[in-house]
Amino acid sequence: MYRKMVGSRAKGDVMSEPPRMPRWVKVFAIVGAVVLVLLAVMLLAGHGPGQHMGHGR
Amino acid sequence: MRPPLRRLGLVLHVGASVGWLGAVVASLALGVIGLAAADPGVVRGVYLVLEPIGWATLVPFSVASLLTGLVQSLGTSWGLVRHYWVLVKLVMNLFATGVLLLYMQTLGLLAAAARDPGTTAAGLRTASPVVHAAAAIALLLVALALSVYKPRGVTPFRPGGGTR
Numbered sequence: 001m002y003r004k005m006v007g008s009r010a011k012g013d014v015m016s017e018p019p020r021m022p023r024w025v026k027v028f029a030i031v032g033a034v035v036l037v038l039l040a041v042m043l044l045a046g047h048g049p050g051q052h053m054g055h056g057r
Numbered sequence: 058m059r060p061p062l063r064r065l066g067l068v069l070h071v072g073a074s075v076g077w078l079g080a081v082v083a084s085l086a087l088g089v090i091g092l093a094a095a096d097p098g099v100v101r102g103v104y105l106v107l108e109p110i111g112w113a114t115l116v117p118f119s120v121a122s123l124l125t126g127l128v129q130s131l132g133t134s135w136g137l138v139r140h141y142w143v144l145v146k147l148v149m150n151l152f153a154t155g156v157l158l159l160y161m162q163t164l165g166l167l168a169a170a171a172r173d174p175g176t177t178a179a180g181l182r183t184a185s186p187v188v189h190a191a192a193a194i195a196l197l198l199v200a201l202a203l204s205v206y207k208p209r210g211v212t213p214f215r216p217g218g219g220t221r
Contacts, residue, residue, distance in 0.1 A: 018213045019210070019211050019212070019213060021141070021210070022141060022208065022209060022210035024141075024208050024210070025141045025145065025210055028145055032148070048163075
């Protein structure tokens, strides 16, 4: 009986409200966004193919 | 997917991903040698081989890891967008493969400069391959940890409703 109630309640919860995003996913999303912003800044600053060499001759 | 086929797919995915990590570690070692070597011939040789090594190992392993990962997720109950850890790995893999394909242009330019006898060893030396390889290793180790720990969390996108 208890098992049945718990099972039905859990199922009902899943059906009624969307699952919450876990904290680790939020951390990954923030780190990913920071990395993307840094990459955008570096690209705008001239970082890209051909920008790495010392051009020494 | 039937269990024998699923295991074969897993073997291929792990093999491709481990191969990718190993190829990046080899590139990191070459990058460090290019920065540290005193012999100009060794420095020139490093920047000459980084590009063919990239096309021969980095790119094939990264694409193989992506494709086998797609097959593995779509062919099993994990799904492609059902669990956050699978979805995060997919995004990381797409990002890493995209950056690698763009970075192959840089390795091509470095190889062209190394072929030019007028370029000095000092002019060739750059920390760029080391920085990119180190970042790739960090990303691949995080992906590896996600694969092993499989942290909990299901997305709102669950076709069929099953978890596993």
